[in-house]
Amino acid sequence: xxxxxxxxxxxxxxxxxxxxxxxxxxxxxxxxxxQSEPTSNVQRLLEQGAPAxxxxxxxxxxxxxxxxxxxxxxxxxxxxxGGAVWNALDKWGRTxxxxxxxxxxxxxxxxxxxxxxxxxxxxxxLAEPGPSSPQTNGDGNIKLKAEDTTSAGxxxxxxxxxxxxxxxxxxxxxxxxxxxxxxxxxxxxxxxVEHVRYMTNDHPNAQPGSEGMTILNVGxxxxxxxxxxxxxxxASHPKPLNHHIIEAHPQVLQYIRDKGFDKIPGIKxxxxxxxxxxQEPEKxxxxxxxxxxxxxxxxxFVDTFAEGYEDxxxxxxxxxxxxxxxxxxxxFWNGLxxxxxxxxAVSSGLAELHLEDVGLDTQWHDVLIPDSLREEVxxxxxxxxxxxxxxxxPIAKMKLM
Numbered sequence: 001x002x003x004x005x006x007x008x009x010x011x012x013x014x015x016x017x018x019x020x021x022x023x024x025x026x027x028x029x030x031x032x033x034x035q036s037e038p039t040s041n042v043q044r045l046l047e048q049g050a051p052a053x054x055x056x057x058x059x060x061x062x063x064x065x066x067x068x069x070x071x072x073x074x075x076x077x078x079x080x081x082g083g084a085v086w087n088a089l090d091k092w093g094r095t096x097x098x099x100x101x102x103x104x105x106x107x108x109x110x111x112x113x114x115x116x117x118x119x120x121x122x123x124x125x126l127a128e129p130g131p132s133s134p135q136t137n138g139d140g141n142i143k144l145k146a147e148d149t150t151s152a153g154x155x156x157x158x159x160x161x162x163x164x165x166x167x168x169x170x171x172x173x174x175x176x177x178x179x180x181x182x183x184x185x186x187x188x189x190x191x192x193v194e195h196v197r198y199m200t201n202d203h204p205n206a207q208p209g210s211e212g213m214t215i216l217n218v219g220x221x222x223x224x225x226x227x228x229x230x231x232x233x234x235a236s237h238p239k240p241l242n243h244h245i246i247e248a249h250p251q252v253l254q255y256i257r258d259k260g261f262d263k264i265p266g267i268k269x270x271x272x273x274x275x276x277x278x279q280e281p282e283k284x285x286x287x288x289x290x291x292x293x294x295x296x297x298x299x300x301f302v303d304t305f306a307e308g309y310e311d312x313x314x315x316x317x318x319x320x321x322x323x324x325x326x327x328x329x330x331x332f333w334n335g336l337x338x339x340x341x342x343x344x345a346v347s348s349g350l351a352e353l354h355l356e357d358v359g360l361d362t363q364w365h366d367v368l369i370p371d372s373l374r375e376e377v378x379x380x381x382x383x384x385x386x387x388x389x390x391x392x393x394p395i396a397k398m399k400l401m
């Protein structure tokens with residue numbers, strides 16, 4: 001499912017676009033120093049007040065971009081400590097991290113990635129913004145919730161939007177919103193296969209002779225993951241004992257009924273947003289009635305549309321109340337910042353740390369997805385939401401005591 005949940009900051013600086021002439025002079029000196037001069041010269045300019053966030057007009061490069069070409073870890077650290085913006089984008093949408101990757105400089109890339117994770121965690125610890133928080137705080141942080149009132153940027157608007165089901169030029173089914181944004185697309189199916197495999201194959205309640213797993217999926221989309229959850233490894237493996245689906249969009253709910261998915265034994269459709277059920281104690285109790293002893297689900301998967309990272313983080317916070325503590329498995333569609341390798345890595349790291357905060361350990365599985373880069377996949381789609389050749393698949397479980 002497409003994910004507009006985390007977008008990239010193009011840098012930070014004076015919001016009105018005015019920069020004093022003396023700072024401009026220092027900024028250009030810093031850009032030159034970052035290209036070829038000793039680190040001590042860069043340090044001296046920073047101490048004089050040179051703005052490390054400044055980007056030139058020609059390439060949109062900051063001092064951090066130029067420094068990345070030199071493959072000198074200490075220089076990168078000095079600039080980041082001096083205020084360089086880890087996720088500043090040049091005119092081609094590249095951070096300094098992509099410059100490091102293009103040169104095979106893994107150490108430099110790790111320095112920038114780690115600064116991104118540190119910066120974002122500090123931002124959350126100090127600010128704890130809500131879902132209506134602005135796009136950026138002016139310090140180069142990832143825009144965790146875009147100020148976008150279209151159906152791609154606002155979940156409530158999306159729920160009122162007109163959806164279209166069609167077949168793309170790649171021959172696969174897809175769902176588009178009224179603006180032509182991909183809500184869910186068929187190229188994602190191999191990833192859903194892997195999600196379900198990691199969540200079910202070794203679970204004790206999915207083995208022959210067991211009663212079957214209890215499953216909660218948030219966001220139906222094309223129904224790919226729910227169809228896969230209903231399949232079994234063999235005739236001797238049990239189907240899910242209970243399979244609950246939270247879905248709020250009226251057209252998707254009608255699609256579910258038209259396909260007869262709601263008639264499958266063990267499936268229950270919970271009509272509404274996940275917040276309606278899981279952030280209300282009384283309704284949460286009703287949801288958990290479908291699990292043995294009300295102890296939580298064996299598997300929980302989340303793939304919503306037009307929600308921000310803050311919404312995903314809020315879902316993380318209810319997991320201890322709804323995930324079976326001994327063998328329960330949680331996963332989510334990891335499309336956070338998936339148009340940029342460095343931002344994707346930082347976003348994934350941020351999610352891992354926030355899951356750790358609520359008591360879950362996360363393992364990552366790398367999956368190649370070459371189909372996502374084929375041009376025919378994106379024909380007729382307004383916004384291309386994936387630009388990477390690989391996918392980081394998260395599998396999270398409650399920490400063992």
